[in-house]
Amino acid sequence: MFIRVRGGLAVLLVVLLGGCTAQTVSGVVTEFDGFAGGIGRLTALVEQHYERAEQLNRQALRHNIDFQMELGSDPEVTTPPLLGKEDRNARRAVLQALNEYAKAVQTSGGAVGTPPAFPDLVADMSEISRISPENFSVEQTLGRVQERDLLATVSGLSMALTGDTALEKIRDVLVTYHPLVEKAGLLLVYDLGSSQDESLECELGTIALMETPTLETLQLCRGGLRGLTERAVKFDLSTRRSRLALMDESDARQKRRKPAIVERILELEEAGRQQDEALRLAQMALMKMIETHGQMKAVLEEEGGNPALAGRGPVNGAGANAFLSLVARAEDQSRKAAPLLMSPTTE
């Protein structure tokens, strides 16, 4: 059983009666804080990666167009985005739903007799109810039934955010919404995709989504944001190599530009590798998010059923700490890749 103690502070303390210790109480709060903070940072990071892919796409297209013009051609000057407005909004909605859910869990921690305080946290969740399989290119890795199931479940996250009065305890909230957190996380992992072409090994329809897979056991096939990013970088590299190949060595001005072009090619090759690693780490952090939520749920279930078990498991911040640590690694890697990817053309 939980009692919410609310003083003048916004922080809520969760007290487990029947033999619990003060450490356990603060542990639960720490876990929620860490979990929510990690999700906030991770969702911001993933959104940043979608935007970065768009920037790389624009950069590569612009460079190709510029070079064609230098050769005297008159190409169509358009740089269409990788993802349309609805597709971007669908992804933002999933990210926002996860973020708001985490904040709700954090600030509602363990109310008895009153519903979790979800509604105030919701700004505009209308987008998530409009999510459709058409907005995600997960089709290559999922069977159709699984895809529908996945997206229907993600849409269900919006239910958590409208304040279901039947859910009076945070434990019940975590138990009820764990499948949604899991599937929202998996949807994003799939959407980030893979840079490797594993399509020959893909066995559509055999992926057991109801079991919690690891990043290694997921069959991501090819595509998603990692694939889009990789192709944008390769396309830009291809244009830059063509610059070298078509360079008039007898032209002093062109010849002077050669070292800078070579430098940029090497830099961009490295940037592609670093960015792919950043996306892989973001996927790992998403998987850890699912695992951490599952641990929190499991411990609260145990404690709720048997007070003697209080304090077992990760309710001491360890689960959230591991999650936060992975988020930090993903952020570091992203910061490492950014200047290489977006450095101005100097050649």
Place this chain on the structure above:
Amino acid sequence: MSETDNGTALHRLLALQQEFEDVDIGKMPREKAANLLNLRRIVYLEVQALQARAMTGTTDRYTALTSEFKASEGSLRALRDWAEEARKTDAMVGNLFKGLTFALGLL
């Protein structure tokens, strides 16, 4: 209209991207090189569109997604005609000829 499915179309376009890379653009006439660069852009846009937008199914019939690819028949044909002539002396261009023929079959 193409009778090819989405999965096959994607693999053909990815193969064509590689064939574009394998050609020594430095040896091409300036005008053909510029055409190649433009077709790279067009095929890139189509491949990204295929991968970024949800397909209705890898086994469903493919139809070109981007206006650029839909309107590229003339450019594809012009480069294929050049490749047909050039492949008599260059094996790599022979692959390009095949790739361009497949791409034309998608339209």
